[in-house]
Amino acid sequence: MTLGSHLSPLARSHIEQADVVFAAVSDGIVEMWLERMHPDVRSLQPYYGKGDKSRMITYREWVDVMMTEVRAGRRVCAAFYGHPGIFAWSPHEVIRVARAEGYPAHMEPGISAEDCLYADLGIDPARRGCQHYEASQLLFYETRLNPGACLVLWQVGLVGDRSLKRFSTGPEYRQVLVDVLSRDYPPDHEVIIYRGATLPIQRPRIRRVTLRDLSATDVSAEETVVLPPASPMRRNGGIMKRLAELDGARAASD
Amino acid sequence: MTDTLELLETIGKDASLRHASGEEMAQALVRLGASEAFTRAAVSGDSSHLKQDLGPERFEMLNNAPTVSQTVPDEEEGDDDDEPGGETEA
Numbered sequence: 239m240t241l242g243s244h245l246s247p248l249a250r251s252h253i254e255q256a257d258v259v260f261a262a263v264s265d266g267i268v269e270m271w272l273e274r275m276h277p278d279v280r281s282l283q284p285y286y287g288k289g290d291k292s293r294m295i296t297y298r299e300w301v302d303v304m305m306t307e308v309r310a311g312r313r314v315c316a317a318f319y320g321h322p323g324i325f326a327w328s329p330h331e332v333i334r335v336a337r338a339e340g341y342p343a344h345m346e347p348g349i350s351a352e353d354c355l356y357a358d359l360g361i362d363p364a365r366r367g368c369q370h371y372e373a374s375q376l377l378f379y380e381t382r383l384n385p386g387a388c389l390v391l392w393q394v395g396l397v398g399d400r401s402l403k404r405f406s407t408g409p410e411y412r413q414v415l416v417d418v419l420s421r422d423y424p425p426d427h428e429v430i431i432y433r434g435a436t437l438p439i440q441r442p443r444i445r446r447v448t449l450r451d452l453s454a455t456d457v458s459a460e461e462t463v464v465l466p467p468a469s470p471m472r473r474n475g476g477i478m479k480r481l482a483e484l485d486g487a488r489a490a491s492d
Numbered sequence: 493m494t495d496t497l498e499l500l501e502t503i504g505k506d507a508s509l510r511h512a513s514g515e516e517m518a519q520a521l522v523r524l525g526a527s528e529a530f531t532r533a534a535v536s537g538d539s540s541h542l543k544q545d546l547g548p549e550r551f552e553m554l555n556n557a558p559t560v561s562q563t564v565p566d567e568e569e570g571d572d573d574d575e576p577g578g579e580t581e582a
Contacts, residue, residue, distance in 0.1 A: 240504055241500050241501065241504050242500055242501040242502070242503060242504015242505045243504040243505060243510060244504075265539075267497070267500065267539065267542065267546065270497055270546065271497050271500070271501065274497060437500060437504075437539050438500055438503040438504035438509075438510055439500065439503060439517075439533055439534040439537055439539065440537050440539065441537050
């Protein structure tokens with residue numbers, strides 16, 4: 239999301255009306271902007287370790303600190319960058335925990351990197367279909383990709399980090415990802431490396447490389463990788479025939 | 493001089509400024525009373541020029557924060573004993 243552009247009136251109202259606001263946002267300046275909206279904004283960023291702490295511990299701590307305030311009877315708002323429910327564990331979890339304990343809780347949608355990506359790269363996910371994966375998931379688990387659809391990979395900058403402690407991994411880890419993707423995509427297939435603008439003075443950063451060059455290309459944690467479709471859609475003759483028969487039967491009965 | 497965050501918010505919500513050319517932006521920022529540093533940042537798209545207006549210490553502290561997506565590969569659905577997240581070193 240972009241400062242000044244992408245905060246909905248309702249989300250802003252929630253921030254302004256809360257007793258306490260927790261923040262995990264994309265840019266330090268965005269955090270300062272948030273502080274203008276509420277006198278008690280508490281940053282969640284310091285809970286991250288410096289390579290010595292699993293992010294899973296951090297995200298559980300976030301849930302704990304938010305719930306502590308909820309249990310104290312305060313109106314709590316948590317502002318996460320983009321859409322709070324997309325590639326974010328804690329917002330879903332804290333809502334689940336709050337509801338389980340009998341507190342009302344809900345999520346307001348926001349404009350995520352995914353939404354900005356569709357606009358900036360001119361992709362319509364409905365045209366060929368679109369798959370989204372956390373990049374490490376493709377390495378950790380057997381995953382059947384559809385190269386006829388668009389593929390969006392998140393957190394390629396730290397792909398293969400099993401410790402959940404690091405904020406970047408190197409070219410050798412990206413090479414494993416390239417090897418996995420090479421099962422379905424040719425080595426000269428285009429790969430788009432995208433970063434949305436978080437400040438309104440910025441432009442989106444869009445770089446294009448081939449799949450074979452992805453391992454040697456630095457990718458930061460905030461960048462998202464997109465692989466356009468590699469093969470045409472194949473008409474399903476059997477189903478088309480079946481639908482034609484249904485249409486014919488329907489026409490005959492009219 | 494207009495406040496940095498106020499200027500950013502103004503640009504962010506103004507259709508004529510959000511996608512303005514460098515020249516148009518520079519002209520608008522003169523009217524808005526932006527600092528030289530802010531104008532450099534806005535025209536170049538390089539936010540590091542904002543450091544001067546926002547205060548170097550605060551700027552560095554905030555911008556050295558991690559910017560990873562706040563998720564981890566799902567631990568619950570896998571059938572493998574060697575789950576990610578349980579390792580001391582990858």
